[in-house]
Amino acid sequence: MKAISELYIRLEESKNLDKKCDLLVAYFKQTSSEDLLWSMSLLLDKANKRLVPIKTLKEWTLAFTNTPLWLFDQCHPLVKDAAETLALLLPKSVNTTKKPLFDWMNNIEQHKKSSSSEKQTFINHSWNVLSKNERIVFNKLITGNLRFNLSQKLLLKSLSDAFDLAIPSIAHRLLDSFSPLDDSFENWLFKPSAKDVNAKPYPFKPIKKLKLPLEKLGDAKDWIGEYLWEGVQVQWIKRENEIFIWEDNMTLISLIFPELLDAQIFSGANIVLQGTIVLMKEDRVLDYSQIASRLKRKSITKKTLSDFPAKMLINDVLELNGISLSKKPWSVRRKLLNEIYPTLDNKLFLLADVIQDNLWGPFRDAHKDARSINASSILLRPIGSLEKEESPSFLWELDGFSVNAVLLYVESSVDRRSINALTFALWDKNELIPIAKVENHLDDELKREIQLWVRKNTLEKFGPIKSVKPFYVFEITFENIAESRRKKSGLTLKYPTLGKYLKEIKPREAHKLSVLKEMLQKHIK
Amino acid sequence: MELLSNTKNGLYCEMADVYIDPWRKVQKALITHGHSDHAKPGHSQYMCHKNSVSILKHRIGKNIKVRGYNFGESISINGVKFSFHPAGHIIGSAQVRVEYKGEIWVVTGDYKLGDDEVCTPFEPIKCHTLITESTFGLPIYKWESPGNVFNQINQWWAENKANKQTSVIYAYSLGKAQRILKHLSKDIDKIYAHASIYNTNKTLIEHGIYDTHCEELSPKTADLNGALIITPQSSTALKNINQTHSIKTAMASGWMATRNTRKNRLIDKGFVLSDHADWDDLLTAIASSEAERVIVTHGYQEAFARYLSELGLKAETYKTAFEGESTLK
Structure with missing residues (x-):
């Protein structure tokens, strides 16, 4: 309890991500493997260890400390956090315990079914051996209010740094449910799984912004243009009948878009599509703020799904039938996209029309019209371009x-x-x-x-x-x-x-x- | 007529025509300690503990008329006996005991229990009526052992040093600064104090009432990597630090006990360290005074007095102009 409580307080105190990552790495390295899977479940905000409502804990604390209710009411607004106020009201802690986290978590789990008075005795005994910070975290934990609110990216980076593992092959472990009661940390993190390979995305390549006049790109006929909308840049991977969606910042965001997770939406075999996920209302692409708020959600409600459905605008195909297409020129990949598209569910996938001409004029017209259809830029790709280390494509932004x-x-x-x-x-x-x-x-x-x-x-x-x-x-x-x-x-x-x-x-x-x-x-x- | 009463000028003993820590200009003022909300300028005559004399002269002016007394030394004014007794708040801080015809009142001023190794520790004085401060008079304020806090401070410095950063601790120039400096680890080789702290220390050291030396922070102080700076928090406090230094800031104060106040300050770290009594110590001090009547001043006086009443004590409040421990001091 001590280590996880210190971690909670220090994560909250540190303002920058590097510092938070250092704290997590140090924690992972110092913690025994018995405690680590429980820690992960807490850090991912997945462990529901609620024993009592905060209201009951308040009654018990006031009784335990002989504090009148009016005095609590004086203190609460100063502290602002109820679980913390209760922790601060307790007598100064004198005893400590070396009881490991997994023991604590098992005790709490066992008391879920206990009678009210048994719970109260357990909690009173626990307070007696916990320090101030431990009591804050303990109170939050047993009232179901402990939230670390850490991003997947930060946790992945910390795990990867601490245990020397590659992010793409461990990310899926954070999304799948696991039970610290039945499983071990070693199994959870290190045991090879088919998903380690299946979930792996291709590297996302940054696209340069177009800063030259169009003419400098050469002949218009060598280029293909297409609209881009504001949304999340992703790779949609279907391998062995399972779907993985990666954001371009190397976060696995499959669960955010349940509408795109049904393996039936593409009947073919293994495929990797690249594109942009957008939210739609009627036929209009919504601006970025909508999808940004969905990315922050922990669970997606039915209402969100029906009010603002997600669609994926496909820009590229990187793998088909398990074979990488990175050696094929863009013109070939685009042809393949045209062939695949009819087999995809067109309620969920869109294939952007291409802008192609012998002259730059129609490109400019399209650029001018972009705002009327809410597009955010035009992606220009040379017809013959391969998926190389440095992308030869350009992002032609709209005028500001x-x-x-x-x-x-x-x-x-x-x-x-x-x-x-x-x-x-x-x-x-x-x-x-x-x-x-x-x-x-x-x-x-x-x-x-x-x-x-x-x-x-x-x-x-x-x-x-x-x-x-x-x-x-x-x-x-x-x-x-x-x-x-x-x-x-x-x-x-x-x-x-x-x-x-x-x-x-x-x-x-x-x-x-x-x-x-x-x-x-x-x-x- | 009461022995002491709360007037617009401050706490007043009519019988002897003297005030205790008055906030308006008066003839005779008994001063509990040198903090500016207790020791105001402009009185004709100051009386205080002998260790406060140099502090008052340093902070108010060299030419003030001030007389210092030993702890326990009796001062008789018009038949009323006054004496100063250790309050343990800062150097020279004292409680004031007032006795007239067998009736005894004690004014605590600001105080804390325990020995901070800088000033004389608090001594409980038996009395009929106790006038106590209540800066931290709520049960959420319970201090950790200061030894732990100093370990935390020393550890924090070591961490910053390892990252080639400068540690800056915000602390009030009289009291907290001397207490922290005294307990800093011997491993900290570069310690600098802001001019206001440095000058206070100089005065105290000259008068033989403080013994921890440190250097003054000046614009010329170049080598701040891994150094520790102690300064009051003000907009100009850090102007002498070269902008290229990466700094970490911390505040040492009782208010740091809640996460919420830590977050609201522009600081990286909070250390819970106070020169005031916490909830438990306030109750201990009141019990050991054996007072029948308790008057609660500056702090959470309403709540604290109500709690004392519910314990069965005769408790009331005085509204005063003291600020208690402000983090901005």
Whole structure:
């Protein structure tokens, strides 16, 4: 209990991922294998060890410590967390125990069926041998409130670093259910399984952004273009009748898209498709925020599935009938896609139309029309291109937008020596409404100038954030705009970045919020 | 007429015409300790424990009229007997005992139990009426043994040093800073204090009431890799540190006892270390005073007084202008 509690508290304290990874690796290396599978079940938030509701635990704590209810009510708002408040109310801990985690977990498991008074005795005895941090974690655990909220990517990286294993072959183990009661950590992590091979994706290759004029690419007829939509870049793998979906950041996200997991949707043998998963409403591709919120979910409800169904836009086929196609040129792979597509369920898969012509004109027209169908860019691939180490393809992004906005809030860094982020606003009548928070990419000189200026021109302070007088006007560029009910402005900008400092423009001459609202009307029809 | 009463100027003994820790300018002021919410400038005459004299002069002004007394030394004013007794809060901190015709009151000022090895430890004084602080007067505040906390601090420094980082601890310049410096591991070869702490230490060392030396942090201090800096938390505290140094910040305070306050501060780490009594020690101190009546001041006075009443004690509250332990001090 001690090690896992320290881990819980320290993971919460550390702000950066490398540090969290170091903590996990150290934990994995120090922990006995009997405790490790239980640890995994806790770290994955899979162990349901609820013995009592928090309300009952509160009654028992108040009785155990002789604390009147009104005094608890005074303390709770200061601590904010009920399980922690109860832990803090307990008498100072004097005893400790070396009882290993698996023993604790077995004890808790055994008490699930105990009578209320047996549970109470067990809990009182447990408190007597636990330290402050252990009690916090124990209270959370037995009330079903212990959540580590760690990403699969972080856990995979830590496991892979600690035990020297390749991520693609262990990822599926985190998704499958396992029982620490019946299984061993060694079996779970090291025992070879057909899935280790079957789940393996091909490397995802980053695609370069197109920064040259089209003509520099040569003859238009050597290129094939196709629309891309905002979504999750994935490989959809069906091998030995089992489906695996990998995100391009090497996370196995099969469970997020249950609609795409039925082996029946493709009757053929082993295949690896690459593409983009998007969420659809009627015939429209929804913007990224929708799919981002689905990626955060632990379980997907029926309502989500029926309201915003997922579809996969296929861009490429990397393997067919168990044979890698990486040596075949794109024109051949595209032909294969055309042949396979009719055998796939067209409610779940879409094959983008290609843009092909002897001249660049139609490519440009398609680029112009992209926003009207909510596409986010055009992927250009040479007809003869092989799946090589460095992709010869280009991502032709849509033209961005920009507005002139007034600096409203300045957020300092943790050590107060630098600026973390700047929030910009536009005018709505006489009020400045925040529209975007951007990272500080100021050059040193301008940063120092602003820091000095902020000292003398702060209006209000909210922790690290200071509101300042309207003075600095900057160009803010962004890729797209969407509605947002949560924001005061009613809209959200996608990928806002800090543009030029517009020294000549007075704050009053910055743009009005109505400019963005018109943009929104034009693009969301 | 009560022996002591709560007036707009502060705690007042009408019989002797003296105030205890008054927050407005008065003629005669008895001062429990040198923190700025207790020792205000502008009084005509200061009386305090002898170890507080140099502190008051350092913080308020060289020319103030101040007289120091030994612990237990009796001061008679108009038939009322006053004396100072150890409070264990910071160097020179004292409780004030007031006796008139057999009736005894004790004003604790700020205090903690246990020996911090920097100041004289708290001594319980028997009295009829006890006026106690209640900065941490809620049962969620229970301190770990300070030895453990100092181990945590030393360990944290070692970890940062291994990562070539500079450790910065935020602590109040009078009290917490001296206590931490005293208990830092001998392995820490580079320890620097912010000017306000350095100057306080210098005064204390000159007067023979503190003995831990350290260097002053200056803009010229170049080699900060693996160093430990102790400074009050303020916007300018770190301006003397070269921006290229990677730093880790920590705060040592009783408020660090809950995860929520740790998160709300701009710090990497919180150490639970307080110069105030925790819940258990407040109750212990009250019990050992054997007071029949307890008046609760600065802190969670309402809740704490209510709890004492439910225990069967005669308890009430005074509203005062003291701030208790503020993390921003």
